[in-house]
Amino acid sequence: MTFTANTKKMTHETKNDCALIALDWGTSSLRCYRFDARGDVAERRAHPWGIMNLPAVEHGSDPDAPFRAALRAACGDWMDAAPAAPLIAAGMVGSKQGWREAPYLTVPLAPDRIGRKLTQVDTGLGRSLWIVPGLLQVSTLPNVMRGEETQVIGALQQWRDDELLIGLPGTHSKWVRVTNGRIQHFDTFMTGEVYGALSAHTILGRTMQKPDAPDDAAFARGARVAQSTEGQAGVLSNIFSSRTLGLTGELEAAAQPDYLSGLLIGHEIAALKTMTAIHRQRIVLIGDPGLCRRYRLALELYGMGPVSEAAQATEAGLWMLAQHAGLVA
Amino acid sequence: MTFTANTKKMTHETKNDCALIALDWGTSSLRCYRFDARGDVAERRAHPWGIMNLPAVEHGSDPDAPFRAALRAACGDWMDAAPAAPLIAAGMVGSKQGWREAPYLTVPLAPDRIGRKLTQVDTGLGRSLWIVPGLLQVSTLPNVMRGEETQVIGALQQWRDDELLIGLPGTHSKWVRVTNGRIQHFDTFMTGEVYGALSAHTILGRTMQKPDAPDDAAFARGARVAQSTEGQAGVLSNIFSSRTLGLTGELEAAAQPDYLSGLLIGHEIAALKTMTAIHRQRIVLIGDPGLCRRYRLALELYGMGPVSEAAQATEAGLWMLAQHAGLVA
Numbered sequence: 201m202t203f204t205a206n207t208k209k210m211t212h213e214t215k216n217d218c219a220l221i222a223l224d225w226g227t228s229s230l231r232c233y234r235f236d237a238r239g240d241v242a243e244r245r246a247h248p249w250g251i252m253n254l255p256a257v258e259h260g261s262d263p264d265a266p267f268r269a270a271l272r273a274a275c276g277d278w279m280d281a282a283p284a285a286p287l288i289a290a291g292m293v294g295s296k297q298g299w300r301e302a303p304y305l306t307v308p309l310a311p312d313r314i315g316r317k318l319t320q321v322d323t324g325l326g327r328s329l330w331i332v333p334g335l336l337q338v339s340t341l342p343n344v345m346r347g348e349e350t351q352v353i354g355a356l357q358q359w360r361d362d363e364l365l366i367g368l369p370g371t372h373s374k375w376v377r378v379t380n381g382r383i384q385h386f387d388t389f390m391t392g393e394v395y396g397a398l399s400a401h402t403i404l405g406r407t408m409q410k411p412d413a414p415d416d417a418a419f420a421r422g423a424r425v426a427q428s429t430e431g432q433a434g435v436l437s438n439i440f441s442s443r444t445l446g447l448t449g450e451l452e453a454a455a456q457p458d459y460l461s462g463l464l465i466g467h468e469i470a471a472l473k474t475m476t477a478i479h480r481q482r483i484v485l486i487g488d489p490g491l492c493r494r495y496r497l498a499l500e501l502y503g504m505g506p507v508s509e510a511a512q513a514t515e516a517g518l519w520m521l522a523q524h525a526g527l528v529a
Numbered sequence: 530m531t532f533t534a535n536t537k538k539m540t541h542e543t544k545n546d547c548a549l550i551a552l553d554w555g556t557s558s559l560r561c562y563r564f565d566a567r568g569d570v571a572e573r574r575a576h577p578w579g580i581m582n583l584p585a586v587e588h589g590s591d592p593d594a595p596f597r598a599a600l601r602a603a604c605g606d607w608m609d610a611a612p613a614a615p616l617i618a619a620g621m622v623g624s625k626q627g628w629r630e631a632p633y634l635t636v637p638l639a640p641d642r643i644g645r646k647l648t649q650v651d652t653g654l655g656r657s658l659w660i661v662p663g664l665l666q667v668s669t670l671p672n673v674m675r676g677e678e679t680q681v682i683g684a685l686q687q688w689r690d691d692e693l694l695i696g697l698p699g700t701h702s703k704w705v706r707v708t709n710g711r712i713q714h715f716d717t718f719m720t721g722e723v724y725g726a727l728s729a730h731t732i733l734g735r736t737m738q739k740p741d742a743p744d745d746a747a748f749a750r751g752a753r754v755a756q757s758t759e760g761q762a763g764v765l766s767n768i769f770s771s772r773t774l775g776l777t778g779e780l781e782a783a784a785q786p787d788y789l790s791g792l793l794i795g796h797e798i799a800a801l802k803t804m805t806a807i808h809r810q811r812i813v814l815i816g817d818p819g820l821c822r823r824y825r826l827a828l829e830l831y832g833m834g835p836v837s838e839a840a841q842a843t844e845a846g847l848w849m850l851a852q853h854a855g856l857v858a
Contacts, residue, residue, distance in 0.1 A: 341759045341770035342777050372769065388773075389765045390731065397726040402719065430670045434800035435764045436718045436793065440701065441670035444717075448671050464765065471763035 217242065218282035220528050221275055222518035223329075225293035226347055227252050231514070232274050239519045239528070241512075247274050251298050267299040268324050279325065286527040287323070288518055290332040291347035294319060299329070304336035304344060308384045311353050315524025332521055335383070343388050348374045351486045352383065354517030355510040363481040369465075369491045371396075375472055387475070389468045392491075395461055398439060404460060407446045409453040414490070416497065418455035422462025423498045426470035435467045461494065469498045482506055486513045546571065547611035549857050550604050551847035552658075554622035555676055556581050560843070561603050568848045568857070570841075576603050580627050596628040597653050608654065615856040616652070617847055619661035620676035623648065628658070633665035633673060637713045640682050644853025661850055664712070672717050677703045680815045681712065683846030684839040692810040698794075698820045700725075704801055716804070718797045721820075724790055727768060733789060736775045738782040743819070745826065747784035751791025752827045755799035764796045790823065798827045811835055815842045 220235040228250035234243040247270070249255060254266035255273060271287075272279075279285070294302030302319035318330040334346035348368050355366055356378065364378040371392040377385045399405045425431050425438050442460045445451035451459055483505050485492040496507045522528045549564040557579035563572040576599070578584060583595035584602060600616075601608075608614070623631030631648035647659040663675035677697050684695055685707065693707040700721040706714045728734045754760050754767050771789045774780035780788055812834050814821040825836045851857045 336777075338777075339759070340757065341754070341762075341767060342773040342779075343769070344773055344776060387762055387766055388769045389762075390733075390769050391765050393731050394723075394727070394765060394768075397730040398723070401726045401730045402722050404719075425670070428669065430668070432800060432803050433670075433716055433718075434796055436720050436723060436797055437716055437800060438670060439723075440672070440717045440719050444671040444673055447673060448665075448667075450671075467763055468765055471761060471766060474761050 218278060218285045220519065220522050221278050221282070221285050221287050222515070222522065223271075223275075223287070223289035223293070224291055224347065224350070224514050224518070225289045225298075226250050226291040230270060230274055232278075233515050233518060234275075234278050235515075235519055235522075235528075237529075241515050243278075244515075245274060249274065251292050251295070264299065264324065267293070271323060271329070272325060276325075279327070283326070286522065287327055287329045288318070288332065288522050288525070288527060289329055290350040290514075290518060290521070294331040294334060295346055298331075300331060302331040302333040305333050307335055307337050307386065308382050309335075310382050311349075311356055312524045314349060314353065315521040318521075318525050330522075330525060330527065332518075335386070337386055343386055345374055345386065345388070348376070349383075350517035350521060351510075351513040352376050352378070352517070353520050354513035354515065355484050355486055356381065357516050357520060358510060359482060359484050359508065361482045365476065365481055365483045367483055367485045367487075367495060369485065369487045369495045373468060377476075387472070389471075391464050391468050395464050398460065399457065404439060404442050404456070407443055407453055408456040408460075410457060411454040414494075415455050415458040418451070418458040419462035419465075419494060420497060420501060422459040422464075423466035423469070423501050425463050426466040427502065431467070431470065435464065438463055438467070462498065465494060465498045466501070469495075469502045469504065473502050473504060476504075480505070482508065484508050484510050486510045547607060547614045549848065549851050550607050550611070550614050550616050551844070551851065552600075552604075552616070552618035552622070553620055553676065553679070553843050553847070554618045554627075555579050555620040559599060559603055561607075562844050562847060563604075563607050564848055564851075564857075566858075570844050572607075573844075574603060578603065580621050580624070593628065593653065596622070600652060600658070601654060605654075608656070612655070615851065616656055616658045617647070617661065617851050617854070617856060618658055619679040619843075619847060619850070623660040623663060624675055627660075629660060631660040631662040633663050636664055636666050636715065637711055638664075639711050640678075640685060641853045643678060643682065644850040647850075647854050659851075659854060659856065664715070666715055672715055674703055674715065674717070677705070678712075679846035679850060680839075680842040681705050681707070681846070682849050683842035683844065684813050684815055685710065686845050686849060687839060688811060688813050688837065690811045694805065694810055694812045696812055696814045696816075696824060698814065698816045698824045702797060706805075716801070718800075720793050720797050724793055727789065728786065733768060733771050733785070736772055736782055737785040737789075739786060740783040743823075744784050744787040747780070747787040748791035748794075748823060749826060749830060751788040751793075752795035752798070752830050754792050755795040756831065760796070760799065764793065767792055767796070791827065794823060794827045795830070798824075798831045798833065802831050802833060805833075809834070811837065813837050813839050815839045 219237040222233045224231040230249045232245040249270040257269045321329045337343040366376040368374040373389040546565045548566040551562045553560040559578045561574040578599040650658045666672040695705040697703040702718040
């Protein structure tokens with residue numbers, strides 16, 4: 201057997217080595233992972249077919265059709281090549297607007313309970329799709345998450361501190377408190393979405409200029425406001441300073457976006473610190489690296505941490521959930 | 530002389546009795562007041578010619594031309610009938626984007642100083658326009674106002690308490706502390722504009738329905754959040770409950786707008802209370818009656834007040850400023 205032939209055979213074997221097809225199916229994107237039997241990601245794909253942006257298909261009367269079409273287009277070849285591989289999905293695909301509603305589980309809970317409560321959907325493609333439930337925190341002001349629970353489970357494979365605070369910065373930041381391996385509590389901050397709305401749809405955006413590079417000094421200046429005397433006036437008042445410091449020549453137009461971002465994130469971290477009894481616990485950040493870097497800066501300003509960052513938490517979480525569900529060994 | 534003739538004569542005299550033409554010239558509107566010699570408003574007009582919405586005119590190279598055209602169209606007949614009547618204007622017409630920049634005066638200051646620092650503009654219509662300066666509070670996070678200083682002066686004619694807190698709810702709420710007749714300090718809250726941006730441009734708006742009538746119970750429920758344990762999480766977190774209470778069936782779609790409004794205004798009042806040493810001082814509200822009613826509800830929830838409302842504060846302030854300036858007797 202020649203070297204060339206041998207290589208070909210190995211490639212062919214690798215392609216058929218599919219133990220799990222896993223989906224991170226959110227509002228605006230569909231990310232697909234093909235796992236090998238060792239639980240490693242053999243191949244990954246991203247498509248724009250979030251649940252609010254599904255492919256247009258003919259079967260108007262069948263609400264499942266657009267979901268089926270997206271799944272088929274995204275992973276049909278993987279499914280054909282591995283007829284026995286189970287399918288799992290996390291994210292907004294399990295919401296009321298998704299393929300099938302996967303009822304929330306309430307916290308506190310042990311993370312391995314989540315994988316035992318998947319919602320089974322007949323895809324019409326010869327196998328079931330197993331949808332991960334979101335989490336609900338029942339309280340005076342309730343909180344919900346869908347998708348982030350999977351990332352939390354992924355991060356928990358790597359960090360096993362008795363007290364852990366997991367931060368998922370983004371459009372809606374989530375902060376999850378984990379005690380002795382149990383998900384105890386979580387909070388949501390609409391920081392990212394509020395920043396977007398203020399920048400694009402209020403007077404603050406009119407004096408802003410996009411900087412060429414992130415302005416960490418402006419970010420830190422904004423982030424410190426919440427812990428200053430002026431911070432007592434709160435976010436609704438403090439944000440006006442992005443404009444007035446510009447009017448008085450103390451803050452350049454190109455510094456205003458990062459200043460405002462720091463101001464909001466600083467208020468988020470200050471509130472988090474007020475609510476958190478233990479400040480010197482490990483914090484694990486999951487998310488966009490640029491955004492995680494900013495949150496790390498703000499957390500350090502507020503004397504919180506040590507701060508670590510988790511990579512590929514979604515993939516690790518999907519595999520672990522499939523294990524808890526008994527879909528993979 | 531018949532009764533009819535006498536009436537006609539009186540009407541004619543009233544029309545010529547013009548001691549002052551005063552303008553409240555803001556971003557989106559131009560309000561005009563013709564005062565008689567007693568300082569009463571004899572006639573009022575409103576036009577949509579705010580400084581960002583001036584009439585289109587031919588004279589492209591003359592930046593004064595659109596302002597002159599608006600003034601001429603709004604009050605030309607008053608000016609023709611009363612060639613000696615002075616012209617005064619307050620509001621954004623004195624900003625960088627206005628007819629002429631009227632430099633800010635810094636607080637603390639005695640209100641009668643404002644009228645002595647008007648900026649004179651040659652209108653090109655045979656008389657000067659006197660523009661009222663805005664106020665600047667120099668501090669770590671500076672604050673500015675233009676137009677509201679005139680309303681404050683108007684309210685100070687009516688209330689002369691040693692300690693007074695004057696609230697001007699609106700797109701940008703202003704809170705002005707007056708001690709022994711001096712304007713000591715003021716704060717700005719972007720509550721109204723943030724409410725608009727959240728309702729129109731974030732996920733919170735998607736589940737909202739406009740109610741048929743103001744829902745005071747939903748408003749009060751939102752307003753109480755800031756003083757509850759959950760309020761510690763701050764505005765950026767609390768606002769998400771407008772959505773999650775909907776998801777859990779605890780807040781109807783039609784109750785969400787007033788709940789969110791209460792939530793924001795409650796955080797504004799809670800911050801104000803934290804910053805204000807004396808809680809049981811008189812509060813005077815100036816602004817839209819519906820909005821003032823909501824602020825009164827929130828202030829009462831937070832044990833602040835007594836609360837009064839000032840009517841026609843702009844008109845009273847413009848007349849008083851013209852007196853301080855020596856434009857009228």
